[in-house]
Every structure is written in C-alpha cells, then in structure tokens.
Amino acid sequence: MSPPARALSARRRHINRGTAPLRIFGMPPSPRPAPPVHRQRLDIQGLRAIAVLAVIADHVLHWPNGGFVGVDVFFVISGFLITGLLLREVERTGRISFGRFYERRAKRILPAAVIVLAATVVSSFVLLGRDEAKSVGVDAIFSAVFLGNWRFAQQGVDYFEQGTPPSPLQHFWSLGVEEQFYLVWPWVMLLIVVLVARRVSAGAGAATDGAGSGEAAFLRAKRLARLAIVLLTAASFAWALYETTANPAVAYFSTFSRAWELGIGAFLAFLPRIAFSPIVRRVLVWVGLVGIACSLVVVSGDSPLWPAPLALLPVVSTALVILSGTGDLAAYREPWILRNRVAHYVGDISYSLYLWHFPIAILLLTLLPVGTGPYVVIALGATFILSSASYHLVENPARRATWFQWSGRRIRGLTRAWLPTTAAVAVIAVVGVAGFAAVSQLRPDPAVAGPDAQTVSPADPSAEPADVDCWGAGSALRPDACAGVDLGALAPAPETLTDDTDGAYDCYATTDGPLQTCALGAENAPTRVALVGDSHAAALIPALRPQLDALGWRLDTFVGRGCVLMEVPDQDTDCDTARSEVNELLTSGEYDIVITTSTRQWEMPIESQRSILERIRDAGTIPVVVRDNPLPTEESIACTTRLGASADSGCGTEADVALANTHTLADAADELGTPVVDFTDLYCSDGFCPGIMGNVLVYRDAAGHITATWATTLSAPLARALLEATGTP
Secondary structure, three states: OOOOOOOOOHHHHHHHOOOOOEOOOOOOOOOOOOOOOOOOOHHHHHHHHHHHHHHHHHHHHOOOOOHHHHHHHHHHHHHHHHHHHHHHHHHHHOOEOHHHHHHHHHHHHHHHHHHHHHHHHHHHHHHOOHHHHHHHHHHHHHHHOOOHHHHHHHHHOOHHHOOOOOOOOHHHHHHHHHHHHHHHHHHHHHHHHHHHHHHHHHOOOOOOOHHHHHHHHHHHHHHHHHHHHHHHHHHHHHHHHHHHHHOHHHHHHOHHHHHHHHHHHHHHHHOOOOOOOHHHHHHHHHHHHHHHHHHHHHOOOOOOOOOOOOOHHHHHHHHHHHHHOOOOOOOOOOOHHHHOHHHHHHHHOHHHHHHHHHHHHHHHHHOOOOOOHHHHHHHHHHHHHHHHHHHHHHHHHHHHOOOOOEEOOEEOOOOOOHHHHHHHHHHHHHHHHHHHHHHHHHOOOOOOOOOOOOOOOOOOOOOOOOOOOOOOHHHHHOHHHHOOOOOOOOEOOHHHHHHOOOOOOOOOEOOOOOOOOEEEOOOOOOEEEEEEEOHHHHOOHHHHHHHHHHHOEEEEEEEEOOOOOOOOOOOOOOOHHHHHHHHHHHOOOOOOEEEEEOOOOOOOOHHHHHHHHHHHHHOOOEEEEEOOOOOOOHHHHHHHOOOOOOOOOOOEEEHHHHOOOOOHHHHHHHHHOOOEEOOHHHHOEOOEEEOEEOOEEOEOOOOOOEOHHHHHHOHHHHHHHHHHHHOOO
16 A cells, blocks of 8 residues: 655755665666656556455445455555665665665655544544443554554454454554565665675676676676565465464464565566567456456455465456556556546545545444445545545645655654644544543443342242342343333443453363363352353353352353363364363263353254263263353444444344354254253344343344343343253252
C-alpha cells in the first residue's frame, strides 16, 4: 500500500546535500545519465483501487468471500515500489540514505495511521464500553509500533477469542508485516552493496576506467541483491507452507509466512527493462486481472491451504499485471479498468480507505445490524468521506511537507503539515465526549442488580423456590408468573460480556500437558463427582458451584481445550497428553457421578465416546451427559450487545441453525441408555433460540459459551435435573 516513488525535488536535494547518509566505501555513483523523473504508473493505481475495494466489499458486504486477498495484492505492489525506490537511489548516488528512507516511510504511514488509531480508541470507549476499549487501546499501542500482527496472531490461537468480534484495529496487521519487512530489507541491500564496494576498492589500483568500475559494481550488487531476495522469498514461502499446516492462525498474520509476497514484488524491481510487445503486455495484464478476479471468488478464509500455497494465485496474478507495465511503454496503454479517473483517485486514497473502513465496519455493528441497507450505506459513505478528508487534509500534506525532515543529525522544525493533524485530533476528542454523553443515555449503568443463584432444598430437591425468580432461565420456566415483570437493565452489561465467567476457567488447560484438577465443595462431602469436558463443560461450573453444599457433593474438575470425553483418539488434540490418565481415574470407580458435556460444534467419533461412557458405567459410576446448548450466530451476539438492546429486540438464532450440529456425546449416551440432561426446550421455543431471556444475555460469544450470569439462573434447574437423572434420593 506504499505510494509510487517520486523524484526528489530540487529543493529537497539542496536540503539534503549536506546530510550524512551512510556512504558506500569506494563505490562511485553510476556514470549513466540521471534517470528521468519516475512517472506514476496508472496501472498500479488501478491495482490499488481493485485491491482496496475488494477488501472493503468483503468486510462491509461480506462478498466476495475472497475479498481479503486485496491485502496480498498490496504486498506485491509495496515490495515492487519500495525496492525500486532503493535501487534507483543506489544507481543514482552509489549509497542508501537510511535517514531519508525511513523519513519517507514515517511521513507516508504515520500521520493518517495516528489519526485512525486515536479515532478508533475514542470511539471504542464510547461504543464498546470500558473493558473492550482497554483491549482496543492495547491493540492501538501494538499497531502504532507495527507489531499488531503478532498481537493478533496470539489472539488468533487463543481459544477464548474465537467467536468474538474482531478488534476494530485488526487490519493494522498488514502494516506490521510491511514495516517489519522494510526494517530488514534495506539493510540486506546495504550489506550487499558494501561487500561489492569493498571488492571495487580492493581492485581500484588496477582499474583504468573509474566510470566502468562504478557501473560494474552497481550491476554486481544488483545481481547479488536479486539472488538474496530469491533465497529469502523461497525460504519464506517454504516456511509459509509448513506453518499453514502446523498453525494456520499464526501463519495468517506472521511476517515470516507473508514476507515472500513482498519478496516477489521486490524481485520484479530487479528485472531488466524487458521490451515486451504490446500484444504480450495485453496478454500479461489480462491474465493477471482474471487471476485476481478468480481469487476473489475461489479463495475462502477457512481454506486449509491459506495463506500458502493458495496465496500464489493473487500474488502471481498481481506480479503479471505489474510486469506488463515495465519497460518502454511508448506503444502500450493500460486497460481502461486500470487507468480511468475513478480508479486513479481510489488508488490515490487507497491507504486512507484501508485505514478507515475496518473500524467503521466493526464499530457500526454496535448501532446497526450487519447487512441491512442502513448499515451498508452508512459504512460505505462514512468510509469514503473520512478517507477523502484524511487523504487531502492529513496524508497528502504530511507526505509533501518538510516536517520531520532529516537534515544531518537533527530533525527540522514542524510546519503547517501539523495543523490539519492537530485539528483532526481535536475534532475526534470533541466528537468522543459528545458521543459518550449521548451513548450513556442509551446504555444504562452496568452496576445493576443481577440474578442470585437459587439453591435446591436438601429436604425436597424438587421443590420450587418460595420467591419467583424471573431472571434468565426463570422466565422460561415460569412464563406466566414472569409475564410483565420489569427486571430493569440487562445482565451482564453488554460491555462486560466477554469477562462474565465467574472463575469458570480458573482451572482450565489451554495447552497440551497435564490437567490441573480443581476440587470444589466440602472435603468430607459424602458424594464424589467429576466434571470432565471442554470449555462448554467449564462454563457449567458457575451453575454447579452454588449447589454443592446443598447436594453434599465434592466436585473435581477435569476441563481443558479439546478435553472431550472419549477414548484416546487417533488424531492429536490439546488434551491427548492427559486423556489416558484422566480416563483411568474416571473408570476406577472412585467417583459416584461423572458429569460431562462438550461443544456440538465439532463432530467427535461416537464409538470412542460410547466406549468410555460404558467403561465408566461398568465401574459402578453413573455417567450423566448434559446435551450441549444451541450455538448462536455472530449476528445474534452482535444484536445482544447493540446499543439499546433489550429482551424485546428479537435477538437470537433460528433453531434449525442453532441446532444444526448434532451433539455426538449425547447421542452416544442415548445409544447406551445412560442419563442425558437436555435443556434444549428451555433454550429454544417455537423454532427460535433467543439471545436474551429474562433480561439475561445467554451467550458470551458465537462459539456458544454461556455467560456465568445465565449459568447462575440455570443453577437450581440443573441441580434438580442431575438429581433426577442419577436417581439420588
């Protein structure tokens, strides 16, 4: 997404004539005449327009499926342009000025990025609430120093980030990859030039033609640099192939898995000026454009082959388009789709468009449902208005101004380029304060009374509570008594949704290794119970914990990522190391009851699950399976957290969608005839599964993790169901 390289103005050359760039020992400038002013390539501007419009369409319209490959197009363009800029400097001056290089990068990238980061953080405090905004603030810090891709890679492998909306700054990952690449690549070129220059110096005494020696040195350095980029690109692609298979969530964001895309662009900059015929150029450009178009519809984000090798399609296609426009273009005109005025302007503002579109698309979800007419119109309109203003008032003035001007060992004073930047920050602050005041009227104080867990009576576990509790599950259990009851604000408050766990995952294994068993309840309780399963089993802990004393249970937990109850499977999961030991303990007869559940999202081998249930039963222990809750959609979660959301907002998921996946563990128990606790009718009725019941938000995320607040309202009904299933007196 870097702009095309521009020739330094006469004033700029005058200013920098006294600077002290890193000189290359003994290597004179190339004796060739100074190259002509580097023209702006319209085809590359058109490519930028295609790339950014594809990305925006994907994030706002959710079509086409592969719109995100626009980022890969940007990588190739950036590698080509920046490497070409460095090569021209070496050819012209015989050296690389790192001060000027990083000055250009800073002026090109930072001003607009800082504005977007500030606006996003302020808007997040207004629209997302304090807890979520703090996380966005951390994202902003990482993004500002171009390390956002590694933060988002870590979040990508965090199980508890699955099913949650992405950060409004997640798109900054690509800037991190680019800037990390350019932190290293110029120094590699410098090393090569220095090595070549030393050889030139060593042979200077024998040389008779200094000009020829300088030109030969440049060509030798260019060949070595080209070889270096080929080797680095090949190594990066090989690593991408491995990491895509081993850890695809990290591979998507990793600089090492993405550097080859910039490397292919860099390699193009080293190619000689090939004299393609106009026919060959047209073939190259149209094959490239068709390849990019195909990648938009063929590539899918959940493909196991992304980013490698599938990213080869958009990357090589982009390279063909760039290659078609190199060399002498006297008898060639770019296709209209790449050179029309609209494409040219969109290409000019593509960086600002990329920066603004994603925060708008994500934060607007707090106000409007995705995919609706108002959402699309406002998202696209706000994106183009803010991007155009950002380009003309911040990005372009900052790039052309003399602030942050490298001059020897000092930085020149600031000039009028800071005025629009300062004004923009001031506007953001004013809008933020006004927005916070307005939103506070829509979103009540989160410190509201919530439900307390009802406990079963030891004397009569089946007895209903004396006081009618209409929070959460209570409203579904007693609809007539709860009709018209005003429960006040939602619980948990939408802005605290992701943190509503009540310690459910304090004893949860997220990596392969021995499980940490936690014991809950009185040590001398007469009944020993085990809870085993994945994160959906852990989510039941806030429901079980309040009942332990009344039931006389001592509960041991064996919960962790991938710890679904089954025999040791053929495939690897995060819980395989501990599974054999846990299963041996569960089948030892030491427990009176084993409670288990798991997510219905993944289908497990039912024979393996039936086998371990049978072994537990044969050991004299009662196994009880809790059928997994329905799975909500992302839109359902967005609806429940939208400003002004209430129990009457109609947030939820159609039952045929929420229950589309069968729960193999419950099916195995049914086949075996062991007890199954099934609350499906409580979660869903009349073909619909609400996301808010009894003023309680049911789910934390689209992965189907229930909130601890909802689990609390489910506590007494779950205890009674377990007692009935086990036949406990």
